[in-house]
Amino acid sequence: MADCAFHILLPLLAMFVVTYSEKTSEKMKYMIFLLPLALMPDLDHFFFMHRMLLHNIFIPLIFIIASIIITDPRVKFAARVGFVYVASHIILDMFSGGVALLYPLSHNIFFIQAELLFDKGFSWVLDCGMTPYSIEWALAKGSVITSTSSAAILIVGLSAICILYRARYSKQQEKW
Numbered sequence: 001m002a003d004c005a006f007h008i009l010l011p012l013l014a015m016f017v018v019t020y021s022e023k024t025s026e027k028m029k030y031m032i033f034l035l036p037l038a039l040m041p042d043l044d045h046f047f048f049m050h051r052m053l054l055h056n057i058f059i060p061l062i063f064i065i066a067s068i069i070i071t072d073p074r075v076k077f078a079a080r081v082g083f084v085y086v087a088s089h090i091i092l093d094m095f096s097g098g099v100a101l102l103y104p105l106s107h108n109i110f111f112i113q114a115e116l117l118f119d120k121g122f123s124w125v126l127d128c129g130m131t132p133y134s135i136e137w138a139l140a141k142g143s144v145i146t147s148t149s150s151a152a153i154l155i156v157g158l159s160a161i162c163i164l165y166r167a168r169y170s171k172q173q174e175k176w
């Protein structure tokens, strides 16, 4: 199960890098305010449909279609941020067990396994495929902090982004 520290930090960092050259702090506020969307797919465990109901390709598609249709620049940007946050969650989960990517068209779990091993030499594993959706997935928990080190990564990462944000944007004017 992908740790919630990675679900939060990776897309936030990606958005920060993409918008870094833009002279606006309001976009950064949207990126922070919308962070719960990075964990939103895991709400499906409350419906006993974990890795299925909100972990499919159609959820990020809703955000990208909204970003195309909507003309207001703020709402358009929010929809784009939502797309990045939700899509990154689903991709990360594909690498940690898998997701029902085509639900409701298919109940199969799509997974990618990629490992690099440095133990008495060098070896790697790269595999992908499908498995049937099981009761274990239906009853699995959603986002969790799986270790003390990932809690530390989350705290240090968010602190670093906040410091970068203040250094970059605090004295600049709002502009879209």
Ligand SMILES: [Zn+2]
Residues within 6 Å of the ligand: 041, 042, 051, 055, 089, 093, 142, 143
């Ligand atoms: Zn998830």
